[in-house]
Amino acid sequence: MGERVSEATGELSERLNKWYRKSARSLFEKGSDERLKLNIDLITSLHGKQVRIAIQRSVACPDCQLEGGHLRINPSIPAAQWADGCQRCAETGRVTRREELSVYVPPGGDKGDKLKVSQKGSEGLNGAADGDLYLLLTPADLPTGFKRSGSDVELNQQVSADLLTRGGVLSIQTLRGPLNIKVPKNFQSGKKLMIPEQGFPLWSDPTQIGKLTVCLRAI
Numbered sequence: 001m002g003e004r005v006s007e008a009t010g011e012l013s014e015r016l017n018k019w020y021r022k023s024a025r026s027l028f029e030k031g032s033d034e035r036l037k038l039n040i041d042l043i044t045s046l047h048g049k050q051v052r053i054a055i056q057r058s059v060a061c062p063d064c065q066l067e068g069g070h071l072r073i074n075p076s077i078p079a080a081q082w083a084d085g086c087q088r089c090a091e092t093g094r095v096t097r098r099e100e101l102s103v104y105v106p107p108g109g110d111k112g113d114k115l116k117v118s119q120k121g122s123e124g125l126n127g128a129a130d131g132d133l134y135l136l137l138t139p140a141d142l143p144t145g146f147k148r149s150g151s152d153v154e155l156n157q158q159v160s161a162d163l164l165t166r167g168g169v170l171s172i173q174t175l176r177g178p179l180n181i182k183v184p185k186n187f188q189s190g191k192k193l194m195i196p197e198q199g200f201p202l203w204s205d206p207t208q209i210g211k212l213t214v215c216l217r218a219i
């Protein structure tokens with residue numbers, strides 16, 4: 001009887017050992033870098049904002065990670081279930097876990113800009129380095145009439161022919177709020193007025209603000 005039991009245990013250990021060897025490589029794997037699209041609204045593009053995001057992150061399987069060089073087997077799982085390796089992660093050493101992150105998005109982000117969140121890519125297994133997460137910024141469409149070009153913004157504004165002839169003060173709505181601009185006398189329809197610091201901050205240096213070009217067209 002005792003022999004039979006020890007035989008069965010021996011067979012199980014051998015199968016387990018085989019599985020340890022097979023999965024040893026992936027158990028020390030470095031986490032890979034991940035990319036994720038992040039939609040940002042106008043306020044975030046203009047002023048920057050702390051945002052909360054939820055990600056599905058590849059992390060170490062909690063049932064079969066190594067501890068101090070020894071495979072840790074979840075003691076609540078019957079030994080027989082380990083004969084074919086870890087069922088929880090199908091022997092990949094990884095599972096997906098939902099994580100919430102709070103990330104500061106600096107001002108000036110445009111389509112194609114990337115924001116690096118260090119060590120929030122795939123988790124490294126058993127002490128190997130974590131990957132990084134790159135958020136690919138996708139800004140919201142601008143209101144009708146506005147066009148962005150880098151940090152500069154262009155606005156097509158319809159005005160009365162009378163205002164263009166007589167000149168005067170025109171109230172417009174910029175991306176940053178209402179603004180009064182001075183229209184010189186005999187201003188030609190289709191000509192542009194440049195207003196500094198009414199565009200977007202530069203992504204590389206947010207202290208630099210782009211300009212707003214207003215193209216006035218007679219109705």
Ligand SMILES: [Zn+2]
Binds near residue numbers: 065086
């Ligand atoms: Zn596992």
